[in-house]
Amino acid sequence: MRNDFPVKFDRVCEVLDKHKCDPNKLIAILQEVQEEYKYLPEDIMTYIATALGISPGSVFGVATFYSHFTLEPKGKYVIKVCDGTACHVRKSEEILKVLEKELGLSGRKKTSDDMIFTLETVACLGACGLAPVVVVNDEVHGSMTKEKTIELLNRIREQEKQENNK
């Protein structure tokens, strides 16, 4: 596995410099840091608090307030099932159930033990014309069915297998 720890931490320093350690830019800083780590590690949040001269409690407060931020590490593939009104009436729940069953995940357990998959629901992605919608990382899959979902999952698994064999 590539050792990407220093790359990420360098990015944190860059992000802090870019925003001139301005406490008013906390949300932007957390967003950019989360992009690197895929979540907000506790020690990094303490470091950000130190750099911005604010209490770690305030950083924690902001990070837990917005559902965009996550304090738990996420899997390599983040699968978001839209459960907005349009997707819901087109049976997004069925798709969610299939994914939960296939991945062994639930509302409580969102990330698989091997850190490959994270399963989440979102309220609305604004792509109602494509309902029901599933998003894998940044890739949008529209008009999903149970069958297509399993197909999609198998494709990702196959890809993973090939990468591991390399």
Next chain:
Amino acid sequence: MDMKTRTAVIDNVTVLIEEEKNLLELVRKANIELPTFCYHSEISVYGACRMCMVDIEGRGILPACSTKPEDGMVVSTNTSQIREMRKMIIELMLASHDQSCTTCPKSGDCRLQNIAKQLGVEKIRFKQVNTHHELDLSSDAILRDPNKCILCGDCVRVCSEIQSVGALDFAYRGAQAKVVTSFNKGIGEVECVNCGQCIKVCPVGALMPKYQINDVWKSVHDKSKTVVVQIAPAVRVALGEYFGYKPGTTTTGQIISALRRMGFDKVYDTCFGADLTVLEEGREFLDRYSKNENLPLFTSCCPAWVKYAEQYYPDLLSHLSTCRSPQQMFGAICKDQLVNDLGISREDLVVVSIMPCTAKKFEARRDEFKVDGNPDVDHVITTKELSIMIKESGIDLNKIELGSFDMPFGFTTGAGVIFGSSGGVSEAVLRFAGHTLQKGLTGEFRQFRGNDRVKVSEIEIGDKKLRLAVVSGLANAKKLIDKIRKGEEHYDLVEVMACCGGCINGGGQPVSNEINAVSDRSKGLYDNDKMLQFHVSSDNPYIKQLYNETLDHDKAHKLLHTAYENRRRILQDDIIINKVPEDKKLSITICFGTSCFLRGAQTLYTQVMEYLTERDLLDKTEFTASFCGKQCKKGPVLSVNGKSIEHCTLEMAVAEIEKIL
């Protein structure tokens, strides 16, 4: 200026609008007690609890705390609609509140309880929704019970606005919203300085002093123990409030008698310790002043301020007086002397102190104040806890015959008594310094009395000019110290008290509804000073005797002085930036604590990483960031294979790395 008088009509009475910041204050001026949970005049207006809603003609229902009073306003505070709303809010709060009132330590002076009663809430129409949270028992000073919290945010604002600590904050959102410490750690594991101001503003029992009442009873009832007690100055002018006396009423005689009846063997006065502090700190100050060394001298009586300085101003720790606080001086002397005099072991002598303060509980447990693991002060209880013990004993404080302190540690001068008020320490030290510098000088130095949170004065004694600052409230202290650091202001002595007004307003004191409670207590202390025979600590005959007979220079240093340590704000693991699976050659640790960060640790890190990449050493180097190596004055600190380099530069780091390779 337009001198037209402005008025408003409040519940059919015309009220003159003067300097009132908001409608709530104006309503109070009209002698109407509006219920509120989240309004405190000294912190920012939050407008969250919605209890102070009033009906303003033409504008509808608005919260009084966040509405400006305007000329011609017609205000009703008690319409049937508002009454219904208030009741409903209380019912909703109660429905998600742990209502174990009979066993709650706050019962009796709980604002939720009182307002529910005031509004005539008879039943709760909503289903009880309680999720159980564990009690936070991590701190020696403060106990958090999240089950009682009503989310008024008073503690959050007092901690950040008055104390500039920010140990508590809101987290999560909506129905999940909670007041927590960072990362849900225990309050004893984060940057909390134990001042207890959050306890003072908490309307319910969510934040309470960590009681040691049972420990004290256990010692008192243990026949094999000799139990002595010391009483801090601020306690004697506040305890009476729990028994119907006005703030500032001195109840020393009653307290002493009550303690004797409870079974304490000796009742002493912390002011004796304060007199010792004056002498030690006065000498230290004059010595530093004559050498122009480590000035300004910061006082060290306040344990919340000491912890604050250890966390945020590690570079100034050499400026902090090495003197122990009066509580700890008293404890050290008491154990040292009485163990000899009575021929008993340290373990069998129990020193209890009664303090206006929660941070004193933390202070007494510091390792520096223990001898072979046995603390100089065994138990610390607050004024509130003393009131509970008196009530538990069934003693009627109003009828008890007065008593007087035991000798010799019960004898004090007026200088020791005024320690409890902000400015008192400075005044006491000045009286001593004046006395020492100029024979026969007996000034009072009243410059530092009064309610201001920052008091600055230049004082001439003989041919010397001393510049002093007295500050209370840590946010005020922070502002002042930042100016001193930048070189904008110069002082010789700075007195810092964490609580606004000093110990008399401490976290263990009664919560008073009277606006002038703090200044009344202060006046009570200065009155006590007036009534005593001596006003300069060096005149205390028992202190003189102590120095003549037992306290030589070395012993005084051992028993009465201490050292400080840089403190991590948060107990936390290090960040491993670069992880190397095997065959690592180098292990580099860089400190990213507050002080090192300010001294350029981040730039150093970037440079070292660039160098490691260039030399192709990255996969052989384990790189760790630590949060505080406790060497803050020497920052930035970087260590290579365990060898730490102080004031590290890229060149120094490279030299060390090359040496190893």
